[in-house]
Amino acid sequence: MSDHPQQPRREFLQTTLLTGVAGLAAAQFPSLVDAAERPASSPLIKPGSTILFQGDSITDAGRSRPDAGTPNQKPGMGNGYAWMTAAALLTSPGGDTLTIYNRGISGNKVFQLAERWQAECLDLKPDVLSILIGVNDIWHRLNGKYDGTVETYEKDYRELLRRTKAELPDVRLVICEPFVLRCGAVNDSWFPLFDQFREAAHKLAGEFKTVFVPFQSMFDEAVKYAPPEHWAGDGVHPTAHGAALMASHWIRCVHSAT
């Protein structure tokens, strides 16, 4: 029935790991559409790259602080889009050459990233640095805990990016668009102010020629297919489905970058 030699599982897996999935397929079926070949790497993510995710609770997503120094492993990566993105990259062909960290901290605004930037970004010498920040800069203002404005956000963010490029001139930057869903804690009082925050992030992406991941535009499309609560119950923190969609689009955007 099968023209495959009977291989023990271990040996079969070894073959797969040694030749890579694409290699296995190509070797056994030269005519097979060689669909598995798109690797984890891209013009932006090179083999061996160190990737750092920075941000607030959306990035943090329950990661273990004691495990923060162990890259790639679930405990230190949390449960959110950073982990889901990492998992997809690490399991793609060549992905095991990557070193991926998460240093998001719940509640952070831009100035709080700046306070811990030396130890929690620059010292890690990332080749690719992805930042998602902004929702607390407006949320904490709306609830009276913070007096920063959109001008504060833009100025602080620009200074953080300048400092990063000065210290790590070859770093590839990924700026993620702050986003909210219209449900839970997010009501009309957030608008139009919130749009100014995401426009500021977009503007900085242009100034620093970074990749820009348009999460708000993505979620604006996503609510055509499932209600806002499916993507983020409180309007701010993504569900697993929201995080999965973010991971998919992060990879789409970063892999498209030249």
Next chain:
Amino acid sequence: MSDHPQQPRREFLQTTLLTGVAGLAAAQFPSLVDAAERPASSPLIKPGSTILFQGDSITDAGRSRPDAGTPNQKPGMGNGYAWMTAAALLTSPGGDTLTIYNRGISGNKVFQLAERWQAECLDLKPDVLSILIGVNDIWHRLNGKYDGTVETYEKDYRELLRRTKAELPDVRLVICEPFVLRCGAVNDSWFPLFDQFREAAHKLAGEFKTVFVPFQSMFDEAVKYAPPEHWAGDGVHPTAHGAALMASHWIRCVHSAT
């Protein structure tokens, strides 16, 4: 502070939708790395394509039967990799031209797909047909509910693919590798028999020159970064994290196909 004209949210969104995210970025920041341009379409998935996911409970994933006829919408798509894949495609540039259905049914083996193939596959005239089938063909044999063998699986599956190509000669086929995680209901009694089932699926992918999505190889990599239970609690049915990883690799493989 911002050189963007103040736009009401609705107008901003309209601009985004009309020009597309990439268009917006390009218009405002000609120097911006134009990262959002990778569209939902590819050589395999063309604009306007109808995509059908077929399979067993892993594909079904709790989809609503009364809503099965409404494509693209969450209720009819379930909670699994089929929905997560659909969501990622639908929210990518141009994705709103796609029509995506899920017709997986829990417990199905290949012969049960065949019994409902006219109404639940051929009549839908998919341009892209993705099939994930096999785990029940072995599971139900192991627990004494079914007497089919791996030869039955391969023969029935080949006949199903022949019939599909005869009726829909231009259909682009995607064969997904059956997989298990080593936890929950999956113990040593599954091996090496299980490997023969996935080798049969791989062989058919070669015979019919389909895209092959190597889910087992993917999960074999994934367990290096998180324990098997993180991906599928019972070893068979993926968690949201397992399903998200499947969606990511389905898209990677299908978008790589030429």
